[in-house]
Amino acid sequence: MGIVRPHLWFSDDALEAAQFYVSVIPNSRILNVFEAPTDMPGVTKGQPFIVQYELDGQRVEALNGGPTLQLNAAFSFIVDCADQAEVDHYWDALLADGGEPVACGWLTDRFGVSWQVVPMALMELTLGADADPDGKARATEVMLTQTKIEIAPIEAAYRGE
The missing domain is CATH 3.10.180.10 (2,3-Dihydroxybiphenyl 1,2-Dioxygenase, domain 1)
Incomplete structure (x- = not known):
């Protein structure tokens, strides 16, 4: 520790x-x-x-x-998620009883703490060193339109679909 x-x-x-x-x-x-x-x-x-x-x-x-x-979004916890099921689980749990969705995977829970619920695929597709630059740009554009991160549309955008 x-x-x-x-x-x-x-x-x-x-x-x-x-x-x-x-x-x-x-x-x-x-x-x-x-x-x-x-x-x-x-x-x-x-x-x-x-x-x-x-x-x-x-x-x-x-x-x-x-x-x-007061707490604010200048500080946040990041939850690394293996897949969409984990994103959905943590997103729903942290929003329970009065949390507020923000944008691009960010939310504020009912206590005022900010969280980023991030699938590992997002990092690979938008920032990965070996990722295609055009694919990264397309994936990032889709991510910027999302509130909760949805992996499938980001993957499709990366592939140019």
Whole structure:
């Protein structure tokens, strides 16, 4: 385990968000929940203050810090997907109960965290070093029209169909 980890600021639902994420992402677990030792801005003594968890082995820390700072799309988690079934699964799960689709495989979940749900084929067809330059351009043009990434139309565009 490395010495660097993301730290997310939530208004008051860091524990609920962590519980949701570990239920969606395999190989994930909550490590620690630290309660506020005293009343603090945005959190009452004894309430969850810092939540440490792992998402597929990546350590993450979340803080209940009140509404002072807001999450935005400048930070996002990427979910690498093997195929369309995985894209569909994670897309639907992360949008559940109030998430918002954005564009090009990006979404914001109900807690305000941004996610990129990316099939590996997208990277190969649009950025691959061995990919045909014209095919990459066609595949990228199709990807730019999508909200959730659909692999089949991108593959067809790459082939020139």
